[in-house]
Amino acid sequence: MAASTSSISRLGFRYHQPLVPNSGSPSQPSGSVSFHSGSHCLYFKPLEATRQLQLSRISVVVKAESRSEEMQVDTSLSPRVIAVKPSKTVAITDQATALAQAGVPVIRLAAGEPDFDTPAVIAEAGINAIREGYTRYTPNAGTQVLRVAICQKLKEENGISYKPDEVLVSNGAKQSIYQAILAVCSPGDEVIIPAPFWVSYPEMARLADATPVILPTSISENFLLDSKQLESKLNEKSRLLILCSPSNPTGSVYPKKLLEEIAKIVAKHPRLLVLSDEIYEHIIYAPATHTSFASLPGMWERTLTVNGFSKAFAMTGWRLGYLAGPKHFVAACNKIQSQFTSGASSISQKAGVAALGLGYAGGEAVSTMVKAFRERRDFLIKSFGEMEGVGISEPLGAFYLFIDFSSYYGAEVEGYGKIEDSDSLCRYLLDQAQVALVPGVAFGDDSCIRISYAASLTTLQAAAERIKKALLPLKSAIPV
Numbered sequence: 001m002a003a004s005t006s007s008i009s010r011l012g013f014r015y016h017q018p019l020v021p022n023s024g025s026p027s028q029p030s031g032s033v034s035f036h037s038g039s040h041c042l043y044f045k046p047l048e049a050t051r052q053l054q055l056s057r058i059s060v061v062v063k064a065e066s067r068s069e070e071m072q073v074d075t076s077l078s079p080r081v082i083a084v085k086p087s088k089t090v091a092i093t094d095q096a097t098a099l100a101q102a103g104v105p106v107i108r109l110a111a112g113e114p115d116f117d118t119p120a121v122i123a124e125a126g127i128n129a130i131r132e133g134y135t136r137y138t139p140n141a142g143t144q145v146l147r148v149a150i151c152q153k154l155k156e157e158n159g160i161s162y163k164p165d166e167v168l169v170s171n172g173a174k175q176s177i178y179q180a181i182l183a184v185c186s187p188g189d190e191v192i193i194p195a196p197f198w199v200s201y202p203e204m205a206r207l208a209d210a211t212p213v214i215l216p217t218s219i220s221e222n223f224l225l226d227s228k229q230l231e232s233k234l235n236e237k238s239r240l241l242i243l244c245s246p247s248n249p250t251g252s253v254y255p256k257k258l259l260e261e262i263a264k265i266v267a268k269h270p271r272l273l274v275l276s277d278e279i280y281e282h283i284i285y286a287p288a289t290h291t292s293f294a295s296l297p298g299m300w301e302r303t304l305t306v307n308g309f310s311k312a313f314a315m316t317g318w319r320l321g322y323l324a325g326p327k328h329f330v331a332a333c334n335k336i337q338s339q340f341t342s343g344a345s346s347i348s349q350k351a352g353v354a355a356l357g358l359g360y361a362g363g364e365a366v367s368t369m370v371k372a373f374r375e376r377r378d379f380l381i382k383s384f385g386e387m388e389g390v391g392i393s394e395p396l397g398a399f400y401l402f403i404d405f406s407s408y409y410g411a412e413v414e415g416y417g418k419i420e421d422s423d424s425l426c427r428y429l430l431d432q433a434q435v436a437l438v439p440g441v442a443f444g445d446d447s448c449i450r451i452s453y454a455a456s457l458t459t460l461q462a463a464a465e466r467i468k469k470a471l472l473p474l475k476s477a478i479p480v
Contacts, residue, residue, distance in 0.1 A: 088442035096436035114314040119365040125354035142169025158292040173308035173321030183332040185210040189239035195444030223250040246280040251395020282312035288396035376453040406447035411474035433470035
């Protein structure tokens, strides 16, 4: 039998691969579902038998009518869901994975995921939890042991004090953020989001029937929010300001002085709360330092601090994050979680306790990873900094480089077409260089592209070489 082909086609890139026929099951029409039942004897009382006969007759009539006029199923979706944009980082990562599995040598630099294994001590704690039978439900808010450990960490490392009932453990920081937005925002409220932003912030606001208000920043100011611009945009509808430091996608770190300026503005607006996303706090490069927004004068009562284990401890698959804040808000998030997913994995929580036991800021295990990230960052800055028409803001944290490639827009490529924006440039690089990157438009800045350097130095060297080679035909678009 001749092999059929299928096409992997997302974001305009197509790759054909042979499909192996499924020899493990009988041939069936595409999409068909078969049900097999054994021979059973069913006995009914007379009345039940009569009813069963009537039902079978009705069924026959319905089937007969459906042949002439088939009933149409309502496949409409909720307007709330329709308004939400799918995550481009997830889409591109899935696409690159599919291509790699099909044998295409794609270099994947799209996902925000450390390439390191979870430290052995943490992994062993999870394994021991399974072996010891620690596999049942935990309290919805998280185990007491883990919440006490989180309180201790926040006190010692961040200078903010919480009680265990002011901490909620969730299935990743993403869930913590979404529940916080749902808990505090009413329909029509505004969520203030500096751009570039993590792709999910605006969509989470929309899902909560709130309105995302985007405040652009510039590469010349290291993508940091201008406090005067913030003040000019606040009004009685402003409910939540989201800050992410170190930032995804830019790697920018908010200096304490700027955060203090922002805090003074926030203090003037009684309804305004701050969600401080600090998931990258330990991946930071000296001399930059991390400041928790809740530690600033008068901000504890207004701040919802989100953190987790995915980035610093290389625990993305463990799905473990947490929210800390005033009890009133945390209790509301706890209530949502109780009707949503319930508590986080018992196994992951045991691992989380072990992670927090590694020492200040994750100890040597984390510092070793940060050292490697810094080396990779320095290589990419040097490599791309040598190119014409490229704008770079040196990241002081996280593991992303957000590079301005807009000078290449407008170029015509023979056999490919016109490079018009970050989306088409990323498609071009995936096609021609076989490197998966994320277009800046996904983060609210179409002039840039995000490169994740959560990959080995050897991999990054190969990726940079491929990207440079692919961009050579586009140089004619750069003004002299």
